[in-house]
Amino acid sequence: MSRRHDYRVTVRWSGDTGTGYRDYARDHDVVVEGKPVLAGSADPAFRGTPERWNPEELLLASLSQCHMLTFLSLCARADIAVTGYVDTASGVMREEPGNSGRFTEVVLRPEVTVADPAVVERAETLHQQAHDTCFIANSVNFPVRHEPTTTSS
Structure with missing residues (x-):
């Protein structure tokens, strides 16, 4: 018998700078209810923030x-x-x-x-x-x- 496990994650971004690809923010938050927020970004090779998880x-x-x-x-x-x-x-x-x-x-x-x-x-x-x-x-x-x-x- 198989069992189903459901997971929910919210990824929240608000980094629009209005200036296109080079300047929009890659930083975002990964949110799971009841847990610490995970600070995410793109890999630095893709213009992300090195201190955040990619x-x-x-x-x-x-x-x-x-x-x-x-x-x-x-x-x-x-x-x-x-x-x-x-x-x-x-x-x-x-x-x-x-x-x-x-x-x-x-x-x-x-x-x-x-x-x-x-x-x-x-x-x-x-x-x-x-x-x-x-x-x-x-x-x-x-x-x-x-x-x-x-x-x-």
Whole structure:
């Protein structure tokens, strides 16, 4: 039986300067009721504000978060105590002629620490299952690779 999950986000912009492409503001707010407002903009390459989150960073963060949360769930179900997790993810987006572009790949590099040295190998194998079941990775049309390292504390 499938279950449906609905999400609502409001993106609010009011940056019209009346002077065309070069000068309109790219800054906007991403609003979800009951949560802190996320300050968004375009990537600086597209005249955005560097101090604000851009859609490309948010896509990369979503993929990294989804993999981590799925992996931690699998580890908890397998009685593997994870004591640390850091992912330094990267993505490649290619611009195409005609003002288009797309991501061509994302690489997740989770560095995982587990409490028991005996489960390091088992924890490593759970990354593939996490990848296969991650909701966000299953929703994109480009490769999402993972290069995990696992150690014990």
